[in-house]
Amino acid sequence: MPPTLRCIAIDDEPIALDIIKAHAGKVPFLDLKRTFVNAFEALTFLKTETVDLIFLDINMPDLTGLDFAQVVGNKSLVVFTTAYPEYALQGFELSALDYLLKPIAFGRFMQAANKAYERLSGDSKKSPFVFVKDGYDWVRINLDELQYVESEGNYLTFQETGKKALTRMTITEAIDLLPADQFMRVHKSYIVALDRIEKIERHQLTIGKAQIPLAGSYRDELLERVK
Incomplete structure (x- = not known):
């Protein structure tokens, strides 16, 4: 805490x-x-x-x-x-x-x-972070470890390297919470860390072992931002 x-x-x-x-x-x-x-x-x-x-x-x-x-x-x-x-x-x-x-x-x-x-x-020189509620606990999400956020109904999964947290939050709230220069929405159900993207295909992108859908409406903006 x-x-x-x-x-x-x-x-x-x-x-x-x-x-x-x-x-x-x-x-x-x-x-x-x-x-x-x-x-x-x-x-x-x-x-x-x-x-x-x-x-x-x-x-x-x-x-x-x-x-x-x-x-x-x-x-x-x-x-x-x-x-x-x-x-x-x-x-x-x-x-x-x-x-x-x-x-x-x-x-x-x-x-x-x-x-x-x-x-x-005095933590401003350390890796940025946010706290999200996982069940009855508050969990620290280190933004430099966050790979992507996945939405399912009113719940979100924050997927970090090696661990994840499930919280009751909308994807719109997550977009407001995360730094816009580091993260981008690429699908109605996904936000990704731009510096974690390993491969971009026509309808999906790869982060680690995860295949994440890429909506056509976000493709041009994504390609522009990763140049």
Whole structure:
């Protein structure tokens, strides 16, 4: 189990906070201490409590998320959450860790959480990874060992070199979770690691001992990306 990151969430919309609370409850290394609909109450909380990570809405009354982040400074990592993509540039100018656009998919949320873990644990120089739930356990998937992801209904198999993990997740969530520069969807049921492909044929590709179907709609993009 990875170290726990203390976090809070701030949003003037209770429904948005419920989504973050549900997502955080699925991540083994996030400890969501409190949620706030009032940014000033959150500032009061931070006067006596230390948190590692803040999920922060931008468009809030009285005190915007951008203003809040300036007040907090670099005491905590900030992940902005908003329905307005035009705020992204301002968010990153404030050294935000990430920027999540509502409605927030779990896969994208998990990606931001993993980024926070890497930053705070000093693990950024090691192989990137994600955590997925396998039964009652949380399993670390090392991305440099991940060969492909196979979908069957609402379950996915993450196939690493020599081991695999089965998790309840959609393939769309997996696409959001995995780095787009390393992985690509090649079929309605498969995502592959581009640097693990050994052979590309007309309707399939080979990774290790696995023969993976290649849909025609993805073939041209795949050939372009592996050049």
